Amino acid sequence: MNRNLETILRIGLPLITLALFFGLWSYYVRDATISPFILPAPEKIGRSFLVQIADPGVWRHVRVTLTEALGGFFSALVAGVTLGALMAKLPPVEWAFKPFIIALQLIPKVALAPLFILWFGFGLESKIVISGVLAFFPIFANTLVAIKSTDAGDREVFASMRATPLQSFALLELPTALPMILTGAEVAIVLAIIGAIVGEFIGGNSGLGYLAVLRLQELQVDALFGVILILALIGLLLYGSVAVLRRLLVPWHQSAATRL
């Protein structure tokens, strides 16, 4: 009884909040005190969104942005896990490179985007690089810390069973680190999308970031909102996929049972 009520409220209340928000917005812009060039009515934005997702030309841009963000994300995943694991297992490698990786992390990396356009051109490559550079650090840092913090007692068990270093890595350290690596990946996927969009803002002629700038220049503000909405949905989809992946890959871990 009580549980049913809670379920209804959990689903119902956010819907009411949403309806209230759009209702107020719609009411606020109706008086024409606000120019539609600044803030269009929500129903206009909705219509523009539907028009755009029916347009194959827009889908081409969606594919470009997805390719860039996923390309950057997977490059960051491979590089981050490899370097993180390498540094966790070989302290000299960590001593040699970690100060510089930390230093690079302190640079606002978005500021490097123009350089990458210069070096890698206006095509997909430069955006994949920007996206990858942004997504790299959370995966790298989480892998490094997680592998190094493998429990000493667990290591002792593997030592007592005469495991080789490679066996300890594959059967103990990597599974121990996996939940944290995937948590890093959840942060990284969001950063990867940001990287791709920033790259499209400053150079090239495709992708949703480019499309947003184009709509702004054409002063099609409702269409600009539509692009933002598409980007939000892509973000939700990619983040959701990584979160589901985490639950599937580490069902034994506490984090798989906790809700966001």
Add this chain to the structure above:
Amino acid sequence: MSVSAVQPELRVEAIGKTFESAAGPVQAIERIDFDVRPGEFISVLGPSGCGKTTLLRMIGGLERPSTGDVAIGGRSIWTSGSNEAVRSLAFAFQDSRLFPWFSIEENIALPLRLRGEPKEKRLARARELCALVGLQGFEKARPRQLSGGMRQRVSLARALAIDPRLLLLDEPFGALDAMTRDQMNLELQRICKTTGATVLLITHSISEAVFLGDRVIVLSPRPSRVHSVHEVTLPRPRTIAMQETTEFQQLVRAVRTDIAGYPA
């Protein structure tokens, strides 16, 4: 000359350990010698901090002694570094230390996996051991679904997977409640009889040491030596009721007097 024909299963010879610390060298173990016969159950008792765990780690090939050597079945671990000797022993620790990403049978089969046994063979062995430790039906379960006592059974089964000549137990039931602990001691006795393994048990509990052991070795405080050795002549299988007998209680008192001779 045929009197000493039986070769000791485990020989601990003049073993000593000194740790280097910032404040200078600290002698943890002065010198310990003892022999263990095949199939014998030895309990090791001592005041806390006397280096019991260090002793076990040195016997098990995990920590190099500063002096002396250990031999299993006549093969030296430290001077000749016999790989075969260290491969013939297994550990169980105070914490069960099961791995949550493996099922129960995979946890038990882990030592065999590390030795490259084929999957079918090692899982068959794991199921056999599950039955031995009384956990039939839990082969596919996850460690977190099991109680503390059950997890400790799995840990014991994992140690038995390689069919060790020598089983090294570092307070395996120290984290369990008293009732479960009594139960586990009976189980341990049964399992040891079935497998015929030689066992070295480290414990804090005097009655546990006497209940399980053929001999009880009492260590002195740091730097430790063998203070005394008590033969336990109670018949086997031992029962909980035996703990009420005068003989048992006299033994416990004798051991306690040995230990109480030292300041805590």
